Amino acid sequence: DSGVTQTPKHLITATGQRVTLRCSPRSGDLSVYWYQQSLDQGLQFLIQYYNGEERAKGNILERFSAQQFPDLHSELNLSSLELGDSALYFCASSVAREETQYFGPGTRLLVL
Amino acid sequence: EDKVVQSPLSLVVHEGDTVTLNCSYEVTNFRSLLWYKQEKKAPTFLFMLTSSGIEKKSGRLSSILDKKELFSILNITATQTGDSAVYLCAGGDAGKSTFGDGTTLTVKP
Numbered sequence: 001d002s003g004v005t006q007t008p009k010h011l012i013t014a015t016g017q018r019v020t021l022r023c024s025p026r027s028g029d030l031s032v033y034w035y036q037q038s039l040d041q042g043l044q045f046l047i048q049y050y051n052g053e054e055r056a057k058g059n060i061l062e063r064f065s066a067q068q069f070p071d072l073h074s075e076l077n078l079s080s081l082e083l084g085d086s087a088l089y090f091c092a093s094s095v096a097r098e099e100t101q102y103f104g105p106g107t108r109l110l111v112l
Numbered sequence: 113e114d115k116v117v118q119s120p121l122s123l124v125v126h127e128g129d130t131v132t133l134n135c136s137y138e139v140t141n142f143r144s145l146l147w148y149k150q151e152k153k154a155p156t157f158l159f160m161l162t163s164s165g166i167e168k169k170s171g172r173l174s175s176i177l178d179k180k181e182l183f184s185i186l187n188i189t190a191t192q193t194g195d196s197a198v199y200l201c202a203g204g205d206a207g208k209s210t211f212g213d214g215t216t217l218t219v220k221p
Contacts (some may be wrong), residue, residue, distance in 0.1 A: 002154070002156070042211060042212075042213045042214065043155070043200065043202075043211040044211070045208060045209055045210070045211070048208070056205075056208040057208075058208055090154055090155075100146070100157050100160050101146075101157070101209075102157060103148075103154035103155050103156070104154060105153060105154050106153070106154050
């Protein structure tokens with residue numbers, strides 16, 4: 001158990017819908033990262049927040065957005081969902097920006 | 113575009129064998145190379161390498177980084193069936209890591 005929690009574990013929704021994935025980092029960690037892992041694309045970095053501010057952006061679609069709240073938990077919002085958005089979404093946290101990342105158990109999203 | 117390439121893509125060995133997994137990278141603003149083990153769940157951290165030539169060890173696993181050749185290896189000695197997993201390496205600064213596709217290791221009894 002890494003200490004990073006993610007909810008929900010599984011999510012099944014329809015195309016065109018919007019969902020919110022939630023992540024609570026390890027106690028004391030200020031950085032939160034979001035990743036998408038699909039079968040055909042491997043693990044892809046989406047976005048990083050540090051102490052409430054966006055710090056790095058990867059291959060995140062415009063339909064996706066994220067934020068980190070004052071209590072350091074983070075949410076990833078996925079809108080206008082498409083079939084291809086079906087994937088495992090991981091959140092990771094680290095103490096600071098260039099430290100080891102610890103991954104949560106992931107949220108498995110299925111878009112039908 | 114940043115790129116991390118792992119080889120081999122998959123490997124099947126028998127218990128007790130020694131394996132070497134390879135990771136090459138082309139990453140701007142490179143700061144560290146990370147190795148993760150992923151079973152049927154989230155990746156778990158193995159090593160973080162920032163300096164060339166310094167081997168990091170944890171039990172039967174060890175890893176080393178060559179910043180001149182842009183290359184890292186992960187060695188596993190005396191493999192066990194519990195080592196069966198996908199091994200991922202990632203390069204870059206911790207905020208924008210680029211992951212390789214992974215090496216799938218299968219250890220047969």
